[in-house]
Amino acid sequence: MPRGQPKTAAMGQHGQHQLQMTPQPAQPQMQQQMQQQQQQLHQFHNFQPQNPPPQGQAASSAIHQHQQAGYTQQQLQPIPNQSATGTQQGQQQQPQSLQQQQQLHDQQAQQGQPGPSSGQGQGQPQPARPNFQMALLPPPQDRLYPTFEALQTDLKAFTRSQGYACVIVSSLNRDPDGHYRRYNLCCSKGGKTYTSHSRGIRQSRSTKTGCPMKMKAVQEKAWPYDDKWRVVVQCAEHNHEPFTGEQPGVNVPAQFRKIEQDGARWLKIMHRDAQCTLRQLTIGIRISFGDKYQYVKKSDVRNMLAKIKREDERKAAADAAAQGLPTNLPYTLIPPEHQPPPLQPTNVEMMPPLPSDLQVPDPDLESDDDDAEP
DNA sequence: GTGGGTTGACAGGAACATGG
DNA sequence: CCATGTTCCTGTCAACCCAC
Numbered sequence: 001m002p003r004g005q006p007k008t009a010a011m012g013q014h015g016q017h018q019l020q021m022t023p024q025p026a027q028p029q030m031q032q033q034m035q036q037q038q039q040q041l042h043q044f045h046n047f048q049p050q051n052p053p054p055q056g057q058a059a060s061s062a063i064h065q066h067q068q069a070g071y072t073q074q075q076l077q078p079i080p081n082q083s084a085t086g087t088q089q090g091q092q093q094q095p096q097s098l099q100q101q102q103q104l105h106d107q108q109a110q111q112g113q114p115g116p117s118s119g120q121g122q123g124q125p126q127p128a129r130p131n132f133q134m135a136l137l138p139p140p141q142d143r144l145y146p147t148f149e150a151l152q153t154d155l156k157a158f159t160r161s162q163g164y165a166c167v168i169v170s171s172l173n174r175d176p177d178g179h180y181r182r183y184n185l186c187c188s189k190g191g192k193t194y195t196s197h198s199r200g201i202r203q204s205r206s207t208k209t210g211c212p213m214k215m216k217a218v219q220e221k222a223w224p225y226d227d228k229w230r231v232v233v234q235c236a237e238h239n240h241e242p243f244t245g246e247q248p249g250v251n252v253p254a255q256f257r258k259i260e261q262d263g264a265r266w267l268k269i270m271h272r273d274a275q276c277t278l279r280q281l282t283i284g285i286r287i288s289f290g291d292k293y294q295y296v297k298k299s300d301v302r303n304m305l306a307k308i309k310r311e312d313e314r315k316a317a318a319d320a321a322a323q324g325l326p327t328n329l330p331y332t333l334i335p336p337e338h339q340p341p342p343l344q345p346t347n348v349e350m351m352p353p354l355p356s357d358l359q360v361p362d363p364d365l366e367s368d369d370d371d372a373e374p
Numbered sequence: 375g376t377g378g379g380t381t382g383a384c385a386g387g388a389a390c391a392t393g394g
Numbered sequence: 395c396c397a398t399g400t401t402c403c404t405g406t407c408a409a410c411c412c413a414c
Binding site (some may be wrong): 014142165170277278279302305306 | 375376377378384385386387388
């Protein structure tokens with residue numbers, strides 16, 4: 001939630017928010033646009049993984065990574081003059097000094113242009129409302145996946161190359177085994193609205209922009225799907241810039257900063273055994289896993305260490321409980337040999353039955369019908 | 375700069391409503 | 395019955411804040 005901005009502005013209905021950067025086409029035009037995009041993607045139906053581009057050719061590490069994942073360069077390469085060109089350039093221009101980047105940012109700020117993430121050509125007049133749509137291409141819809149996990153993995157690789165992330169909005173339509181057959185997905189900048197319960201103590205804000213992009217992942221039984229999973233894009237529009245990845249953690253969706261089991265194990269060892277500091281761990285995990293954790297922030301590492309600590313404590317408590325020991329109680333138990341002997345059962349005198357004139361009928365044995373004859 | 379506590383944001387599941 | 399949308403709840407994440 002942007003600071004000082006009413007919730008309804010940031011989380012408004014689709015197409016009504018202030019951050020609408022893509023002009024809303026008429027409905028038939030949008031359909032045509034989507035069809036064109038799909039045709040563009042369709043020509044890669046039988047694609048083969050490409051060889052890495054030769055040295056010196058403009059190809060970011062992210063593109064290379066997703067080529068390895070099966071995406072062609074053309075698929076991943078946004079159309080020139082779009083913001084994503086700058087996005088990719090931003091990733092390519094890593095050697096550029098922070099000072100230079102700051103100067104560029106300052107120049108753009110003075111010219112009223114978006115930040116370096118929007119990557120406009122220098123010295124040329126820029127449109128006030130750039131269209132980021134081609135940079136944020138929707139995922140291909142012509143692919144079938146054996147599992148939802150496979151779909152998710154492929155989707156994640158594609159959306160990462162396009163500068164956005166997808167999240168699950170809801171899951172539904174369970175089969176007899178209890179497995180979901182459909183997931184509603186959306187851009188991480190969109191999705192469900194959130195009614196804040198903030199008491200104004202913290203200056204926190206939502207990262208949502210009310211992005212209308214949405215799609216669904218469905219497992220369909222009928223031919224030609226044969227119980228396979230596929231993606232159906234319901235709205236391809238975004239209302240925000242793609243994330244740049246120019247600096248780790250800046251503007252990068254949390255979904256691409258998530259530390260998985262391998263990273264967590266590495267952190268655990270380096271923190272506990274090597275006694276590395278938070279700063280050392282952050283730098284270390286960025287460079288030790290290739291591009292996988294290149295966007296991880298210091299706060300991500302700290303939160304992961306806290307999670308590891310919580311899990312360790314939980315495990316220790318579970319082990320203690322399994323041994324019959326107290327877990328997290330503020331006291332300890334007296335050993336059995338020091339406890340007093342158990343009390344012997346004693347005979348308790350029972351109450352005599354009530355006299356007949358003091359007895360009342362049992363309500364449970366009565367009829368619920370008040371009008372019933374006795 | 376770092377570690378840790380605190381607190382708001384939000385992902386995801388579940389239940390329910392609605393309409394074809 | 396199925397598809398879709400909405401709301402509520404809970405656990406986790408993200409980031410603010412402060413002491414050191």
